[in-house]
Amino acid sequence: MLLQNTPDRLALGSLLVALTVLALKITAWKMTGSVALYSDAMETVVNVAGAIIAWMAIRFAARPPDANHPFGHHKAENFSAIAEGTLIVVAAILILQQAIAALWEPESLDLSVVGLSVNAAAAMANLLWSRVLIGAGTRRRSPALDASGRHLMSDVWTSVGVLGGLGFAALTGWGWLDPLMAVLVAFLILREGWKVIKSSADDLMDSAAHSQDREVIENAVRASSAGALQIHDLRTRRAGQAVFVEFHLVVPREMSVGAAHDICDRIEAAIDEQIEQVRTTIHVEPDFHIKKHGLEPD
Ligand SMILES: [Zn+2]
Ligand SMILES: [Zn+2]
Incomplete structure (x- = not known):
């Protein structure tokens, strides 16, 4: 059923998942008083904002071409991915600030199994949803869905690290491990934000279609061009979910x-059959x- 879901429905799904995960992570933080779990929860606020941005961008990108944008609005998705990356970076900086403060003034911790389990349940929800998003993002070549999915996956690793560290802190009684884990989380998040921004900026620079798509296009052209002598200067470029081909x-x-x-x-019909949202000149x-x-x- 999820396979038939349109990108904008998936983006709405992300919003629901993000709100649920946020509620769980805030609960886990309140139960334990852990800075690391607080950081993890704050990062989820970014997910809520990111999901809203992705949803708006996907809807905007689907608008038909108009007089001002005769090639369509596909790149709105790339902009949303950059916005999401920027939000991730901002979250990392906020967490870093909080964690460094806590390193000097450790707060009292209550690392109950229940509190940690609530956070683990939230991480599990993120893991499942990120698989759905990355799968759909790749299949539909949607940068917004792909960025959201990869973002969620980095959140999962963050949670795994935090829970591992806190579990260790609970066993050893080393309370300073908590803010230290939060610092580590902040750096992981910073790195993911940078990666999302970098790949979206690259797409905005008219990057070529993915190599497997280029191969499919070349094969379709060869198979459908009987009567012609040669095809040369074949160029492709991506814009959001769309692919432009000219030769x-x-x-x-x-x-x-x-x-x-x-x-x-x-030839145009043959390429159309193989690639979604393609325009050939x-x-x-x-x-x-x-x-x-x-x-x-x-
Ligand atoms: Zn020529
Ligand atoms: Zn014609």
């Missing part, structure tokens, strides 16, 4: 415009434009 199609110089256009329509050339390197029709 030169060399045909015999005496071929009629009608016949050349029929080949173009065939073809430039037709006579045979003396043949280049040394290019694709040949099968």
